[in-house]
Amino acid sequence: MLLYHQPEVIKKFFRDGSDFGVKITYVTPIEDMGTAGAVKAAEKYLDERFLVISGDLLTDFNLKKVLDFHADNKAMATITLTSVKDPLQFGVVITDKEKRITQFLEKPGWGEVISDTINTGIYVLEPEIFNYIPKGENFDFSQDLFPLMLQNSDPLFGFSAKGYWRDIGNTDSYREAYHDIFKGKVNLKIDEEKQDFVGKDLRVGADVTLEDASGLSGTVVIGDNSQIRGEVQIKDSVIGRNCTIEAGVKLNRCVLWDNAYVKKGAKVTDSVICANVRVGQNAVLDEGVIVADDTSIGDDVKIKADVKIWPRKMIEAGSTVTANLIWGEKWKKSLFEGAIIKGLSNVELTPEFVAKLGCAYGTTLPKGSYVLGGRDANRSSRMLKRCFVGGLLSAGVNVRDMTMTSLPLIRYKLKTFGEVGGFHFRQSSEDPASMEIIFLDGDGLDFSSNMAKNLERIFFKENFRRAHHTEPGALIDIPQAIDFYREGYLRALNVEVCRKAAWTVVVDFNYSPASQVLPMLLNELGCNVIALNAYVDDGRGGCVPKPKQEGLRQLSAIVSSLGAQAGFWLEPAVESITLLDETGTIYDGIQLLTLVIALQLKTDQRGTIAVPVQAPSTIEQMALKKKCGVTRTKSSDRAMLEAASSSEVILAASPDGRFAFPRFQAAFDGMYAIAKLVELGITVGLPFSRVLEEAPKRAFLQASLPCAFEMKGGIMRKMSEDSLEQEASFIDGIKVQFDNDWALVLPDQYSSFVHIFAEAKDEKTAGKLLDDYRKKVEKWKKELE
Numbered sequence: 001m002l003l004y005h006q007p008e009v010i011k012k013f014f015r016d017g018s019d020f021g022v023k024i025t026y027v028t029p030i031e032d033m034g035t036a037g038a039v040k041a042a043e044k045y046l047d048e049r050f051l052v053i054s055g056d057l058l059t060d061f062n063l064k065k066v067l068d069f070h071a072d073n074k075a076m077a078t079i080t081l082t083s084v085k086d087p088l089q090f091g092v093v094i095t096d097k098e099k100r101i102t103q104f105l106e107k108p109g110w111g112e113v114i115s116d117t118i119n120t121g122i123y124v125l126e127p128e129i130f131n132y133i134p135k136g137e138n139f140d141f142s143q144d145l146f147p148l149m150l151q152n153s154d155p156l157f158g159f160s161a162k163g164y165w166r167d168i169g170n171t172d173s174y175r176e177a178y179h180d181i182f183k184g185k186v187n188l189k190i191d192e193e194k195q196d197f198v199g200k201d202l203r204v205g206a207d208v209t210l211e212d213a214s215g216l217s218g219t220v221v222i223g224d225n226s227q228i229r230g231e232v233q234i235k236d237s238v239i240g241r242n243c244t245i246e247a248g249v250k251l252n253r254c255v256l257w258d259n260a261y262v263k264k265g266a267k268v269t270d271s272v273i274c275a276n277v278r279v280g281q282n283a284v285l286d287e288g289v290i291v292a293d294d295t296s297i298g299d300d301v302k303i304k305a306d307v308k309i310w311p312r313k314m315i316e317a318g319s320t321v322t323a324n325l326i327w328g329e330k331w332k333k334s335l336f337e338g339a340i341i342k343g344l345s346n347v348e349l350t351p352e353f354v355a356k357l358g359c360a361y362g363t364t365l366p367k368g369s370y371v372l373g374g375r376d377a378n379r380s381s382r383m384l385k386r387c388f389v390g391g392l393l394s395a396g397v398n399v400r401d402m403t404m405t406s407l408p409l410i411r412y413k414l415k416t417f418g419e420v421g422g423f424h425f426r427q428s429s430e431d432p433a434s435m436e437i438i439f440l441d442g443d444g445l446d447f448s449s450n451m452a453k454n455l456e457r458i459f460f461k462e463n464f465r466r467a468h469h470t471e472p473g474a475l476i477d478i479p480q481a482i483d484f485y486r487e488g489y490l491r492a493l494n495v496e497v498c499r500k501a502a503w504t505v506v507v508d509f510n511y512s513p514a515s516q517v518l519p520m521l522l523n524e525l526g527c528n529v530i531a532l533n534a535y536v537d538d539g540r541g542g543c544v545p546k547p548k549q550e551g552l553r554q555l556s557a558i559v560s561s562l563g564a565q566a567g568f569w570l571e572p573a574v575e576s577i578t579l580l581d582e583t584g585t586i587y588d589g590i591q592l593l594t595l596v597i598a599l600q601l602k603t604d605q606r607g608t609i610a611v612p613v614q615a616p617s618t619i620e621q622m623a624l625k626k627k628c629g630v631t632r633t634k635s636s637d638r639a640m641l642e643a644a645s646s647s648e649v650i651l652a653a654s655p656d657g658r659f660a661f662p663r664f665q666a667a668f669d670g671m672y673a674i675a676k677l678v679e680l681g682i683t684v685g686l687p688f689s690r691v692l693e694e695a696p697k698r699a700f701l702q703a704s705l706p707c708a709f710e711m712k713g714g715i716m717r718k719m720s721e722d723s724l725e726q727e728a729s730f731i732d733g734i735k736v737q738f739d740n741d742w743a744l745v746l747p748d749q750y751s752s753f754v755h756i757f758a759e760a761k762d763e764k765t766a767g768k769l770l771d772d773y774r775k776k777v778e779k780w781k782k783e784l785e
Contacts, residue, residue: 001055002038003028037139043130052141054121056169058177060187061122061161070124073099075157077129077149080122082165083717085710085784090118090167091142095158101150106142111613111634111732111746115720116713117158120165163187171290171308175272178255182219182236190221205241223258230264240275263299280317335456337750338636339446342428342436345380349435351387358391359466360459361439364451365420367396367467372413372422372440374405376513376572377536380435381425388423388437389475396467398474402481404536406513406574408669411444412488413481415665429572443645444667446638482517489521489672492664493679499526501682506559506567506580507674508532508551514574518671525675530562552578552586560584566681566688568674575668576657579677581688590616590700591692593655596673598691599680600651601626607650610643613732614744614757615655618696634732635746641667699766700759705777707754712747714784715754715777719745722776741765743773 003010007028017024027042039052049070051063061080070078079101081093092115094103104119119142132148133139149156164186168174180186192203195213202216205224215233222228223241230247237254239245246264254268257275262268265282271289273279279291280299288306291297295309298317303309308324315321335341341357343349365371373389375381389399400419402410407424414422420442428434439447439455447455458464467473505527509515515534522529532555533546546554552569559567559580567580579587579595587595594616597609601622608629611619615632623630631649633639644652644666652660658668661676681688707715719734727737733746733755741760748755756773760766 001026002042004032004038032138033136034138034140034144036133036141036145037137039125040130040133040135040139043127046130047127049124049126052121052123052125054167056167057121057165058168058186059120059122059163059165061120061163061165063122066122066124066159066161069099069159070157073155073157075124075155076126077146077154078124078157078159079146080120080124081117081158081160082120083116083160083714084118084165085116085713087116087118087713088709093117093119093158099157099159101146101156101158104142104147104150111749116717117160120161121167122161171272172288175253175255175270175288178238179236179253182253192221257293274311335459336439336447336452339439339452339638340436341439342434344433345384345427345435349384349437351384354384354388354437355391356462356464357437357455357459358388359395359464360391360455361388361421361423362392362395362397362473363458363463363465364454365395365397367465367471368398368473369420370398370400370418372400372402372410372419373424374402374407374410374422375425376406376427377404377511378425378427378435381427384435384437385425388425393473393475394467395465396471396473398476400476400478402478404513404516405481406517406671407438408574408665408667408671409481409485409517411440411667411669412485412665413478414440414442414444415667416484426573444665445641445645446636448638485517486521486524488664489675490524492661492672493525493675494683495525497682498675498679502526502528503565503678503682504528504530504562505674505678506530506532506555506562506564507534508555508567508569509534509536510551510570510572511536512570512572512574514570514671518570518674521671522675522678525678527678530558530564532558548578552580556580556584556586566678568677570670570674571657574670576654577659577670577673578657579688583689585689587688588657590655592657593653594618594622594695595688595691596653596659596677596680597622597651598695599677599684601628602684602686602691603680605650608646608648610640610646610649610652612640612654613729613735614702614746614755615653616698616700616759617740617742618698621696632731636732636749637668639732698759698761699763700757701763701766701770702755702757703770703774704748704753704755705774705781706752707747707777707781708752711781711784712754715780716745716747718780718783719776738769741769743769745773745777 001024003026011026014024025045029038029041033041066078066080079093092105093101094115096102132145146156166173166177168177181188190203192205195202195204197213200216201219203221205222207225208222209227211229212231215231218236220234221238223239225241226239226243228245232245233250235252237251239256240258242258243256243260245262248265249262250267253270256273259276260273262279263281266279268285270287271285273291274293276294277291278296280297280301282299283297283301285303286305289303290308292309292311294312296314298315300318301315303321307321310325313325375385392399410422410424422440424438426436428436441447507529509531511533513536515531515536519529519531555567555569560583565582569578579592597619606628608631609623610631610633612635613632614635620630631643633643640652640654643649644660644662649662659673660666660668661672664672723734723736729735733744735742735744744757746755754777756770758766758770760769
């Protein structure tokens with residue numbers, strides 16, 4: 001047994017293995033050496049073919065079949081595979097017809113999933129693999145060893161096992177494993193013999209007091225020396241040793257560890273009660289509750305669903321517990337959606353929550369380093385940002401505060417020097433009651449998934465770094481950052497050409513901080529600026545923007561009545577725009593994307609244009625005529641901005657109105673996009689209404705279908721199988737080509753949807769293509785139910 005976490009607990013339980021009919025040797029590395037590195041530490045015991053099984057698995061696979069397959073194929077390594085509904089949290093493995101492994105996708109996003117066959121953490125290995133594993137270094141099977149073997153074309157095979165498999169490394173999965181046992185899904189041996197009760201699967205240990213068995217139903221396992229007093233209702237539950245259950249107690253689908261005491265009238269549903277826990281009279285524990293060791297729950301306590309109580313807590317009688325008792329809020333699995341943490345202001349994102357979040361972020365950074373921070377005008381943003389900054393300072397990290405500002409300014413400053421990361425607090429555009437915290441790396445890019453997971457790990461474990469009282473971080477204002485932005489902004493534009501044209505532009509600022517910066521910049525370009533909704537009062541909360549469609553209608557009327565050359569709707573986040581031409585016609589989505597690219601190409605500047613995989617193919621047609629290249633990226637923000645950082649890229653463009661012009665900064669910046677479009681319009685010498693006259697015309701349609709997360713892996717597997725005979729690409733989702741037409745199925749990373757895109761020569765053909773794949777996805781969903 002290779003031990004690292006809580007080795008003494010494991011040794012105490014298994015001892016020398018004689019109780020289980022085996023001989024156990026324990027190997028405990030001094031530090032975490034990774035999965036393969038830990039096995040390397042046991043090399044002297046493994047001089048013949050051996051099995052590696054991860055310790056957090058429950059399975060009834062026939063391991064002999066895996067061993068026989070390994071031997072028959074003369075493999076150096078065989079990975080046991082299985083199909084799961086949600087492959088995102090595991091490593092997806094692709095094999096060929098001979099079951100030889102051809103590709104690994106380590107914890108992919110939904111768009112990358114082309115199969116639901118995953119690595120189970122069960123391997124058959126030959127001792128020769130030790131030649132690949134360096135001694136004394138952190139080395140992982142999935143990330144290091146197997147990719148190296150794949151690269152060297154070693155005999156690396158995957159065996160798809162039949163049977164039950166579950167990773168029980170988290171509390172939800174642990175509970176689900178018990179449910180599966182109760183339902184008979186697992187071939188599992190229970191030591192105690194089945195009692196002679198008709199219609200019940202009752203297993204009772206030694207010296208158990210069971211006064212009334214009439215209220216027991218389903219599968220009930222009771223450990224040695226436990227007492228079930230009086231009339232109770234217990235269904236599908238496991239009760240440990242030395243437990244006491246008083247009369248009137250209701251347990252449904254529960255797991256009680258040793259020495260638990262549940263007093264009369266308590267009601268516990270689908271929960272886990274750990275060792276040495278007392279549950280008071282008439283207490284109610286809703287579904288999904290986890291109560292850790294040595295905790296006392298008072299009488300008449302109500303604990304709401306999914307709450308986790310950490311060890312050695314005391315809950316006073318009559319309390320209602322609605323949040324976890326370690327860090328205080330309702331977050332369950334993952335804090336981040338991409339680079340963003342969001343939640344209800346002062347309800348989910350409370351001051352104490354964001355203070356701990358700031359401390360966790362600071363702990364991931366070098367002590368004494370600098371980060372850059374900012375916020376919008378919302379008062380909740382101001383309050384929560386101050387709490388967050390306090391957490392950063394407590395970890396010994398310095399904060400350069402840009403106070404009320406927009407995200408593009410923070411990104412621009414991070415491109416220079418001095419800071420190792422940044423953050424921005426803003427009100428959600430989708431829900432005014434919610435707050436979003438955007439995390440940036442030292443280059444102004446969105447947080448990578450590894451950065452997010454590192455922060456989450458520290459946050460949930462509360463493994464914070466606390467600075468000495470003489471060494472907290474410093475808070476520094478940097479108002480001069482706007483001047484620095486202004487210089488770079490104007491330097492990246494042809495100011496003289498713009499001043500000669502002296503355009504009139506109408507801009508709806510949506511009460512964003514950009515209204516404090518952009519009018520001045522456009523004036524320096526010689527523009528006559530008509531500013532709408534430009535009021536913002538730092539710290540007083542500003543105003544709530546009107547609905548977009550209503551605002552655009554008003555903006556259109558003003559543009560056409562004033563005879564302005566253009567109008568712009570600037571989203572509150574200051575990253576995306578909507579354009580209105582001189583007639584008041586609105587350009588957004590694909591139409592705006594096409595117009596901006598057409599303008600850029602008419603300047604004859606050579607280079608590459610970066611667009612996400614779902615953008616229309618007309619972009620390649622347009623670029624080819626001007627001898628420019630097009631690179632396709634994943635649909636994530638970080639993927640697009642990484643592409644924009646390439647020296648060949650002259651424009652990165654998204655279908656949602658966001659544009660990055662790397663000559664200024666490789667980031668989405670609505671303020672610069674407005675000025676750049678003014679410059680492009682003047683340079684090309686055409687009114688915006690005529691720019692698309694020569695652009696290729698093709699039909700582009702899209703639809704979104706509801707799809708549960710657990711079905712997405714199966715949907716993408718079926719899509720992959722359906723596309724075997726087609727020309728397909730797998731940049732993000734699966735895109736199938738039909739001559740010049742195509743369809744793309746792209747699972748949403750963060751919400752319960754699958755997106756379908758189709759492009760064809762005309763509306764009818766595109767509609768049929770979209771409808772065909774909509775029907776396919778609906779059919780696959782039914783098959784997976």
